[in-house]
Amino acid sequence: MGRAPGLSVRLKLTLSYAGFLMLAGILLIAAVGLFLLRNGELARNEAGAMQATPGTTFVKGFAPTAAGAMAFLLVFGLLGGWILAGRMLAPLNRITDATRTATTGSLSHRIRLPGRKDEFRELADAFDTMLARLEAHVAEQRRFAANASHELRTPLAISKSLLDVARTDPHHDTGELIDRLRTVNTRAIDLTEALLLVSRAEQRSFTRERVDLSLLAEEATETLLPLAEKHGVTLETRGDITPTTGSQALLLQLTTNLVHNAIIHNLPDRGTVRVTTRARPGSALLTVENTGEQLAPELIPTLTEPFRRGTERVHTDHAGVGLGLAIVKTITQAHDGTLTLTPRPEGGMHISVELPSTPPAQHKGPGQT
Structure with missing residues (x-):
């Protein structure tokens, strides 16, 4: 699926961390400024003076300091957020790499994410379990295809041999050849119907x-x-x-x-x-x-x-x-x-x-x- 390029998750988390840190800083500075303004107003009312009190002067001097603090919080939030986001998303990168490896057809790779249980570890464990089941299923399907080919080849080879005998030896008992061909053909039909039944059941293409x-x-x-x-x-x-x-x-x-x-x-x-x-x-x-x-x-x-x-029952008449x-x-x-x-x-x-x-x-x- 083609998608337009966008911001990475790491950058989004970095901006989110920095934004929350800036918001917390603004609220904190606003609270301190309001406190200082209130104390300065009370001091001026008590003195009864019209000129600015030391508290008011202090508030005016606090503004540049607050601006510097906000700039520091912004830089610290961006840098710290980038580092924290990278550490938090490191397990996800390993899962992504394992997914890309699996898409190439290699199902033996496992993430095996270390550490205590959390959301990323649960996702990695679930992905490892899925890979193990897929690997087992693919191996089973390959064995099934190889065995089915072998089982189907056997009656076809026998039929070919019987037909060759009938063509090279016209005096051979025709009735015996027909009976043997009928038996071999019946077995091939039974095998084919069984394979179709397995396929139908696996696809769940039936009415309940x-x-x-x-x-x-x-x-x-x-x-x-x-x-x-x-x-x-x-x-x-x-x-x-x-x-x-x-x-x-x-x-x-x-x-x-x-x-x-x-x-x-x-x-x-x-x-x-x-x-x-x-x-x-x-x-x-x-x-x-x-x-x-x-x-x-x-x-x-x-x-x-x-x-x-x-093994003891392979060659019985009812195998x-x-x-x-x-x-x-x-x-x-x-x-x-x-x-x-x-x-x-x-x-x-x-x-x-x-x-x-x-x-x-x-x-x-x-x-x-």
Whole structure:
């Protein structure tokens, strides 16, 4: 944004300091002069003389001294104000330099302003926190782009290989090639749709409406019941009405991803998945708990990163596209919620999603809209 040049803040503060100092000096000299004039008038009335009293003469002699004092205050105010303003604005200059450094793309720089807490230190600390979050976000986006490129390149490379085989070997089983191409193409479509879903959730380009998490939990478990039966997993759903506000489609995707993840990453047989919804004061809570293998605590934070899976589960038949919990995290953040992953001591994981609740609808009387 182009702006016309103006006075610097330091010069404005200098003039302000000098102005207040001059005003204080004028008031002080005026008070002293008034006091002297009053005392001289009283002395003249008591003496009954018409000529000027010593007090009056002193007042006349005080004027040049007052003018000299005002000149000194002006010079002292300007010089002292300039020095004080420079010292006061030194932290702001450091913040400005850090901002210019950040605009060049260097997000690793930190202000780290020393000293006790004040307004400038709070601003510097907030700026450092913002830079740290931006740096982490940019790094995450770069990893996401690199991983997405790798994941998308894999099905395309397989498709190219299959097509090359079909072209060089016309006697090859066409049905087998078509089935494999269909599988690879389906995976590429699923991955692309997942990437679009992540982008849509991050941009928060959705309409908010009243949503009941308990109904979404029931719908997700009913949809995934055949998959659970196939894996020998028991689904348990309970909870009261749990209202919140958001996109019903995105929150259903969130719930489905959590239940699907809990079914797939479970015990080989006789596993359990418990889905619970509960309304709290000011929040709506959805929890999904499953049995399964024991997970290392250091592995938990990485599970919500795009294309990150447990090392033991990468090559399973149901590894998915690697965006299940990443989508859950993105949708939760887009709804101003909190996602918490906790490993269970006996194996498996406890995942909770806490969203802002919806206040109950007020009853409207006749004629109210």
